[in-house]
Amino acid sequence: MNQQQKGIHYFPGHMAKALRNLGQLSSFCDILVEIADARAPLSSRNPLLAKISPEKPRLILLNKDDLADPLITQKWLAWFKNKGIPASVMVANSRNVLKLLKPSLGPLEAKKRAKEAKYGMKRQPLKLAVFGIPNVGKSTFINALAGRRAAKAANRPGVTVNQQWVNVSGDVILLDTPGILPMNYEDPEVAKNLALLGSIREEVLPAHVLGEKLLAFLSEHYPEALTARFGPMEGDNPLEHIARRRGLLLPGGEPDIERANSLLLREFRDGLLGRFSLEQPDA
Ligand SMILES: Nc1nc2c(ncn2[C@@H]2O[C@H](COP(=O)(O)OP(=O)(O)OP(=O)(O)O)[C@@H](O)[C@H]2O)c(=O)[nH]1
Ligand SMILES: [Mg+2]
Numbered sequence: 001m002n003q004q005q006k007g008i009h010y011f012p013g014h015m016a017k018a019l020r021n022l023g024q025l026s027s028f029c030d031i032l033v034e035i036a037d038a039r040a041p042l043s044s045r046n047p048l049l050a051k052i053s054p055e056k057p058r059l060i061l062l063n064k065d066d067l068a069d070p071l072i073t074q075k076w077l078a079w080f081k082n083k084g085i086p087a088s089v090m091v092a093n094s095r096n097v098l099k100l101l102k103p104s105l106g107p108l109e110a111k112k113r114a115k116e117a118k119y120g121m122k123r124q125p126l127k128l129a130v131f132g133i134p135n136v137g138k139s140t141f142i143n144a145l146a147g148r149r150a151a152k153a154a155n156r157p158g159v160t161v162n163q164q165w166v167n168v169s170g171d172v173i174l175l176d177t178p179g180i181l182p183m184n185y186e187d188p189e190v191a192k193n194l195a196l197l198g199s200i201r202e203e204v205l206p207a208h209v210l211g212e213k214l215l216a217f218l219s220e221h222y223p224e225a226l227t228a229r230f231g232p233m234e235g236d237n238p239l240e241h242i243a244r245r246r247g248l249l250l251p252g253g254e255p256d257i258e259r260a261n262s263l264l265l266r267e268f269r270d271g272l273l274g275r276f277s278l279e280q281p282d283a
Pocket of ligand 2: 138159160
């Protein structure tokens with residue numbers, strides 16, 4: 001990506017195809033499960049996906065709650081409830097995801113079975129389409145429901161590139177889909193949030209821009225986070241401090257700012273700095 005370009009445009013071909021396919025397949029599904037990231041529930045919802053089969057029942061799952069600020073998550077749940085949008089929080093790589101879905105699935109399945117019985121139709125599994133932006137945990141969620149590694153999952157955006165049906169049981173079948181990003185970002189802060197969450201490829205935004213954003217965010221909202229992880233700040237440049245603390249030095253002995261920046265971003269993404277929410281409902 002040319003850094004001189006004003007806006008951030010990043011829409012690989014497989015996403016355009018995935019969006020078209022999802023538009024078609026979702027009409028055969030009984031329920032749409034949109035997964036977003038609990039740490040930034042607005043930035044991580046794609047407006048293009050809001051337009052997919054709006055007539056279908058939709059559940060929003062705010063995932064990676066184990067990495068989000070618990071107090072802010074509570075505020076988000078109240079915010080969604082207030083707007084009448086069905087939303088729950090989850091940790092997809094935990095065992096109790098099925099329990100989370102049951103209250104939503106139960107009534108829909110009962111309705112489907114009643115319809116099948118009325119028209120003498122063959123019993124069909126309940127079909128769920130799972131979609132969202134990259135790296136929010138769609139495949140992880142599907143694997144947790146299936147109780148096996150049916151879909152490939154890894155901590156980088158764009159792991160799933162083709163849609164795939166996964167059988168959970170004879171009664172439920174899930175559609176795993178590739179993460180789909182918005183085509184462009186009116187607000188560059190949204191793109192930065194997505195890069196910090198690991199939903200946009202790192203190369204799309206310069207690492208130093210992300211590092212600056214992260215440092216500014218932490219000093220404003222979680223001022224103790226850096227000292228808790230890297231000890232009391234020495235000097236006024238946090239990256240220099242981190243570099244010295246971690247022994248990241250250039251051949252001449254000077255602190256290696258670039259490597260300190262990468263380390264900070266990585267530790268943030270891995271949840272090693274603590275639980276943070278990048279967005280608050282009242283901001
Ligand atoms: N801490 C934490 N990590 C999670 C959670 N859910 C998923 N992950 C991790 O997030 C990373 C991405 O998960 P995937 O399931 O591959 O995400 P995806 O949405 O399918 O991503 P794409 O296929 O690239 O669109 C993996 O390293 C998962 O282990 C969660 O609730 N908490
Ligand atoms: Mg995936």
